Amino acid sequence: MPASPKTTSSIKGPNARPFYAKHNAEQLKEALRRMWLIRRFEEMAEDSYVRGLTHGTMHLSIGQEATAIGVCMDLTDKDYITSTHRGHGHCIGKGAEVRYMFAEFFGKEEGYCRGRGGSMHIADPATGNLGANGIVGGGLPLATGAALAIKQRKTKDVAVCFFGDGANNEGAFHESLNIAGVWKLPVIYVCENNQYGMSVSTARSTAVKDVATRAAGYDMPGVVVDGNSIADVNEAMMAAMERARKGQGPTLIECKTYRTKGHSRSDRNRYRSKDEIEDWKQRDPIPAFEYDLQAHGVMTAAEAKAIRAGVEKEIEEAFAFAQAGTNPTPDSLLRDIYTAGSAA
Amino acid sequence: MSVRELSFAQAIQEALAQAMEVDPRVFLMGEDIGVYGGAFQVTGDLVHRFGEDRVMDTPISELGGAGVAVGAAIAGSRPVYEFQFSDFSTLAMEQIVNQAAKMRYMLGGKVSVPIVFRMPCGSGTGAAAQHSQSLEAWFGHVPGLKVVEPSTPEDAKGLILAAIDDPDPVLVFEHKLLYKIKGNVPEIMYRTPIGKAVVRRNGKDATVVASAIMVHKALEAAEALAKEGIDIEVIDLRSIRPIDGATIIESVKKTTRLACIYEGVKTLGIGAEISAMIAESEAFDYLDAPIMRLGGAETPIPYSPILEKVAVPQVDGITDALRNLVKGGF
Structure with missing residues (x-):
């Protein structure tokens, strides 16, 4: 089960965890900052929705931040990710700026998709983020294909595919993992198992207890980690990246985690108990990581406070930037359906 | 300019070969397109010329195969994916219609999806209901896709080359009864314009x-x-x-x-x-x-x-x- 927030990990000496041995204080503090940035971005996004400032729908990943950052923190702009409908954390993990994310929520030209995609399609190809996806399982073949392109170019980059437990019963999951297994592609499949595909629990939807078990069918390692522990997630990623970069092929990492908010705005939480939600709130990954960093002297309490204050400021400025953005003009409706200059 | 008589299938094969010769990003994926040469012998011996890394046999896995090709296209490669029969594209509709067709628009114009889907279609071969459909109008209904359908060997070559050059997803419908018809085909690389009758x-x-x-x-x-x-x-x-x-x-x-x-x-x-x-x-x-x-x-x-x-x-x-x-x- 996930670690309690008050459990610390060894960060120094012969028993030091690779997560702490490999990253310096600045990197660790930046990881924490991004986790806070995800949290506050989503809280602000929900708030603006409730206040009627933005429309449409959104899917919040509050409680899952350790997975997003643990996976993305060592990736470069040349490594690809594909994301899911619950993808704000992945975007921020991959380096997206929250001002352009908010601008997308507001449907502005300054948004990552110029207001055409909204919450479910935020992407930034320039930094290797090939985008969130509105189709459950839609990103699995795409990440696999991106890994094929990497292999064709003969570089050492990797493609990372985020997907939820809900996607593991889609045909796209099985077809993609099989192809990656056969062709030994440099792709890392990261299952964020937050226990429910909308309202249906994995116990009711999935024949195996652990999604990672399914890796065996495709000749790749399948590992289960505590998705609320950034150290656990990141160490599994280290091994998977090393394997991919050596040409040894794909890995499936299952991160057991939980979304403390509902599936989307329509969710009345009829399928799970308040006790269950409260129990998982006690395992919040952000205070746990913050506690670890302070307990081991990586960061002072004052620094922690400064990180949170910096995040608050960034969120406020980003929100104001987005609100003041440019609305699309109606005559731009048909722009970018086809590439300019090609037959259309 | 040298002009020879080629079959429709040979003309497509020549287009694929010429495109692969000039652009290392171009590669072929599909079921049994390697040593088998494709169900209709369109890829023929190309695997011997270009190797298995560029003429890739996929598992029988249309959603995965087509989707992997779409992903590779987004990430900078130039895939040509052959559906063995265009009927089988129904297994891959998600990736064609939800992903390839919409990716550019959804992402505000930040990506292109330069993929070609080859679609052997039509009746007249005694293959019955699941191997004989003409589904081009379905795909023509989707903004973001381009759909072409050559009738001559000359246009088959020219439209395949135009489709490979095109930055957007193009589906090339190839009527199976046309594969063996012959016609004059210029040897040079040329493009038949997409969107012109x-x-x-x-x-x-x-x-x-x-x-x-x-x-x-x-x-x-x-x-x-x-x-x-x-x-x-x-x-x-x-x-x-x-x-x-x-x-x-x-x-x-x-x-x-x-x-x-x-x-x-x-x-x-x-x-x-x-x-x-x-x-x-x-x-x-x-x-x-x-x-x-x-x-x-x-x-x-x-x-x-x-x-x-x-x-x-x-x-x-x-x-x-x-x-x-x-x-x-x-």
Whole structure:
């Protein structure tokens, strides 16, 4: 089960965890900052929705931040990710700026998709983020294909595919993992198992207890980690990246985690108990990581406070930037359906 | 410029080979396209020339295979994915329709998806309902996709090369009965423009808009009718999306009669779109007869050769229908 927030990990000496041995204080503090940035971005996004400032729908990943950052923190702009409908954390993990994310929520030209995609399609190809996806399982073949392109170019980059437990019963999951297994592609499949595909629990939807078990069918390692522990997630990623970069092929990492908010705005939480939600709130990954960093002297309490204050400021400025953005003009409706200059 | 006689299949193979020679990003994926040479021998021996890394046999896994090709395209490669039969694209609709077609728009123009899907289609091979469909109108309904359908070896090569060059997803429908027809094909690399129809036969009494194998059937009917003094103009549509309205409208203004002939199911098909386009255009005032559609029957393609033949327009029926179109009127 996930670690309690008050459990610390060894960060120094012969028993030091690779997560702490490999990253310096600045990197660790930046990881924490991004986790806070995800949290506050989503809280602000929900708030603006409730206040009627933005429309449409959104899917919040509050409680899952350790997975997003643990996976993305060592990736470069040349490594690809594909994301899911619950993808704000992945975007921020991959380096997206929250001002352009908010601008997308507001449907502005300054948004990552110029207001055409909204919450479910935020992407930034320039930094290797090939985008969130509105189709459950839609990103699995795409990440696999991106890994094929990497292999064709003969570089050492990797493609990372985020997907939820809900996607593991889609045909796209099985077809993609099989192809990656056969062709030994440099792709890392990261299952964020937050226990429910909308309202249906994995116990009711999935024949195996652990999604990672399914890796065996495709000749790749399948590992289960505590998705609320950034150290656990990141160490599994280290091994998977090393394997991919050596040409040894794909890995499936299952991160057991939980979304403390509902599936989307329509969710009345009829399928799970308040006790269950409260129990998982006690395992919040952000205070746990913050506690670890302070307990081991990586960061002072004052620094922690400064990180949170910096995040608050960034969120406020980003929100104001987005609100003041440019609305699309109606005559731009048909722009970018086809590439300019090609037959259309 | 050297011109040889090649089959439709050989012309496509030459296009694929030339594209792979000049651009290392171009590669082929599909089921049994390697040593087997493809179900219709289109890829033939290309695997021996370009190797298994560029002529890739996939598992029988259309959603995964097509989706991997889409992902590779987004990430900078230039895949040409062969569906063994275009019917099997139904297994990959998610990746074609939700992903490839919409990615550029959804992402605000930040990516292109330069992928080609090759779609062997059509009836006449005795393969029955799941291997004989003509689904081009389905895909033509999706903004973000381009759909072409060559009728000659020359255009088959030119449209494949244009599709590979194109930055957006292009589906190339290849009627299976055309693979063995022969025609003159220039040896150089050339592109047949996407979105441009071509007049295959000039005439003054009626316009036929046809695609793929129906172009050949319409031309045969037109020759028969010429002996009766009826002069039919035949337009080869070539491109379903974007569709070349200007060429059709100009022709109908001249001939004052229109017949649309296509193998796909008649209802809600290509002919409906062309008919409506004429009805909405200035050519409507020129019409001297109701618009006529000859399309596939409202049925799955049957196995029996007797039934299979009557399920799609044939030359005799086309000839009779065109005669009535010209002799009749409102």
